[in-house]
Amino acid sequence: MVSRSNLTLTLMAMVLGLVLAWQLKGPRASPPVGYAPGDPRDRAVNAIKQLEDEQAALKASIVRLRTELAASQSQMAADTDRLQRFAADLDAQRVAAGLTAVRGPGVVVTLDDSNMRSVPASSDPNILIIHEYDLRDVINVLWLAGAEAISVNDERIVGNTSVYCVGSTVMVNTTRLSPPYVIHAIGEPATLAETLRNPAYLVMLRQKVERYGIKLQVAQVSKLMLPAYTGGFSVRHGNSP
Amino acid sequence: MNTRTSRFSIALVTFFLGVLLMAQFTTQQRMDVKRASASSADGALLISNLVEGNARLRLEVAELEAQLATSRSATNQARLQAMTDELNHLRMFNGDVEVVGPGVQVTLAGPTSVLDLQDLLNELRNAGAESLALNGWRIVASSSIMPSADGSLAVDNVTIRRPYVFAAIGDPNTLETALLRPGGLLTVFSNSREGLVVHVLRQDRLTVPAHALSQAFQYAMPVK
Numbered sequence: 399m400v401s402r403s404n405l406t407l408t409l410m411a412m413v414l415g416l417v418l419a420w421q422l423k424g425p426r427a428s429p430p431v432g433y434a435p436g437d438p439r440d441r442a443v444n445a446i447k448q449l450e451d452e453q454a455a456l457k458a459s460i461v462r463l464r465t466e467l468a469a470s471q472s473q474m475a476a477d478t479d480r481l482q483r484f485a486a487d488l489d490a491q492r493v494a495a496g497l498t499a500v501r502g503p504g505v506v507v508t509l510d511d512s513n514m515r516s517v518p519a520s521s522d523p524n525i526l527i528i529h530e531y532d533l534r535d536v537i538n539v540l541w542l543a544g545a546e547a548i549s550v551n552d553e554r555i556v557g558n559t560s561v562y563c564v565g566s567t568v569m570v571n572t573t574r575l576s577p578p579y580v581i582h583a584i585g586e587p588a589t590l591a592e593t594l595r596n597p598a599y600l601v602m603l604r605q606k607v608e609r610y611g612i613k614l615q616v617a618q619v620s621k622l623m624l625p626a627y628t629g630g631f632s633v634r635h636g637n638s639p
Numbered sequence: 640m641n642t643r644t645s646r647f648s649i650a651l652v653t654f655f656l657g658v659l660l661m662a663q664f665t666t667q668q669r670m671d672v673k674r675a676s677a678s679s680a681d682g683a684l685l686i687s688n689l690v691e692g693n694a695r696l697r698l699e700v701a702e703l704e705a706q707l708a709t710s711r712s713a714t715n716q717a718r719l720q721a722m723t724d725e726l727n728h729l730r731m732f733n734g735d736v737e738v739v740g741p742g743v744q745v746t747l748a749g750p751t752s753v754l755d756l757q758d759l760l761n762e763l764r765n766a767g768a769e770s771l772a773l774n775g776w777r778i779v780a781s782s783s784i785m786p787s788a789d790g791s792l793a794v795d796n797v798t799i800r801r802p803y804v805f806a807a808i809g810d811p812n813t814l815e816t817a818l819l820r821p822g823g824l825l826t827v828f829s830n831s832r833e834g835l836v837v838h839v840l841r842q843d844r845l846t847v848p849a850h851a852l853s854q855a856f857q858y859a860m861p862v863k
Contacts, residue, residue: 403645410652414659442682449689456696463703470711477715484722489861491729494854496780499862534757542783542796546859557732557780560765584859598786602754623862633731636740636770636808636847 496556496627500547502584504622505591507536510578512611525610528577530563532603532612533570536581537561539600543593545583547624551575554627571629578613587618731770734779734850738770742808742845743815747828749835751803755828756784756792759805762824766817768807772847774799775806779850795852811841 492498512526537555540548548555553570555561561570568575583590593599594616606612730736745759760778763771771778776794787793791800807814818825818839825837 403649407645407648407652410649410656414652414656439682442686445686446682446689449686449693452693453689453696456693456700459700460696460703463700463707467703467707470707474715477719480719481715481722484719484726487726488722488729491726491733491735493856493859493861494733495729500856500859501862502858502860504858530761531754531758534761535754538757538783538785541781542785545781546856555780557734558764558769559780560761562761562765586858598788601786624859631732633728633738633769635742635810636731636738638727638731638736638738 495631496547496554499624499626500584501621501623502546503587503620504545504582504584504618505540505587505594506617506619506622507540507581507583507594508578508613508615508617509533509536509581510613512606512613514611517610521610525606526612527566528568528579528612530561530568532606533568533579533581534561535600535603536594539593539596540581540583540585540590542599543585543590545585545590547584549582549624550579552625554625556627556629556631558629558631559627571627582622582624584622584624587620591616591618733854734770734777735854737846737849738808739844739846740770740808741811741841741843742768742770742806743811743818744838744840744842744845745805745807745818745825746802746838746840747804747835748802748838749832751792751801751832751835753784753786753792755832755835756803758824759828760784762818763805763807763814766807766809766814768809768814770808770847772806774804775848777848777850779854781854782850806842806845806847808845808847811843815839815841 489498493500509528509532511528514526517523517525533550537548537550550561550570553559553573553575555570559571561568563569564574568579597604603612603614607614727736731738745763747756747759756773760771760773773784773794776782776797776799778794782795784792784794785796787796787798789798791798792803793799817823820826825839828835828837
């Protein structure tokens with residue numbers, strides 16, 4: 399009787415040990431309990447799995463798109479910077495080219511024909527009027543003296559301006575001008591005026607002033623307004639490498 | 640007594656066995672819920688959260704894609720291109736850059752007055768020269784040709800020596816025709832300037848350098 403009851407106790411203890419070992423080992427490796435295919439819980443698990451996969455894919459898309467957008471935006475910012483720089487450069491180049499009106503101090507040079515009715519028999523009566531080369535000479539002196547902008551009777555002198563003569567009519571930028579010729583030059587007024595007085599320059603014009611009554615007046619002014627060049631300019635035959 | 644003791648032992652062991660089995664079952668069930676959240680109420684909540692969340696994520700993706708498309712639109716590129724072209728034209732016009740192109744080379748050999756050289760520069764501009772250099776010095780709007788201190792000539796206050804050679808970039812035909820027209824300046828030079836020899840040479844490729852001096856304005860302010 400004792401041995402039977404010992405045997406029973408031994409069996410119980412073995413089962414208890416097994417159960418204890420199972421419990422301590424934990425449920426990690428054990429299969430889900432009470433599960434069968436087709437269980438509603440199984441379908442839910444599948445749905446969750448799908449949604450979680452979708453979520454992972456969407457989050458990956460967002461990370462990728464944010465990276466691309468940041469790259470694109472920094473490119474756009476660089477473009478905007480370049481656009482702003484280009485706009486500033488263009489403004490400066492347009493001002494330099496004479497495509498904008500400018501104001502500043504400078505000189506007003508007035509040239510006019512002589513009042514004399516006759517010249518000595520040996521001289522050409524043309525000597526009594528202002529010619530295109532007189533205007534060009536004055537313009538050259540003004541540029542040399544540091545003029546930044548020049549106009550003649552409100553025609554801006556720019557890079558492709560020619561001052562020429564058709565008959566006795568002076569043309570500037572293909573616009574017909576008539577005397578008196580009023581030249582506006584923006585720059586340092588005293589320097590402009592002094593350079594115009596330099597006896598080394600305007601030799602022929604000075605002779606005509608002294609001998610034939612051609613009029614040349616120079617006035618320093620603190621405020622001048624020069625209009626923009628209104629003609630065309632083309633750069634079709636050259637390239638800058 | 641023996642029987643009673645052993646029955647008691649069996650009852651005790653059975654009790655512990657039952658408690659342990661219970662504990663094992665409960666743990667297993669919790670782990671299942673935790674692993675798959677398969678309890679119907681929790682699952683429904685989780686699914687609806689995921690569906691809503693994914694919808695928001697899809698909106699975000701759509702928004703980002705739209706932003707990216709806008710950001711990448713060609714407008715800025717096109718504007719940059721147009722501005723670059725205009726800037727290049729103006730830089731060439733203003734003499735800020737070297738220019739290479741076809742044109743004519745005009746050489747004056749022999750004595751030349753200041754007014755004659757000014758006249759020739761003017762004639763070249765009138766004939767359609769786009770970019771000019773005199774003895775390798777770039778001529779810009781504000782360039783001057785004046786007498787130099789030593790009785791020679793100076794371009795922008797830089798003394799130059801004979802022969803005077805203009806490089807004029809522009810249409811070679813137009814330039815040549817205009818310069819050599821009967822009664823034009825060069826025929827006047829040839830007929831009435833003693834010792835002055837003029838050559839006009841068409842060139843496929845001329846190079847005029849960039850202007851060497853700064854043209855920044857100190858006095859002239861743009862009027863807005």
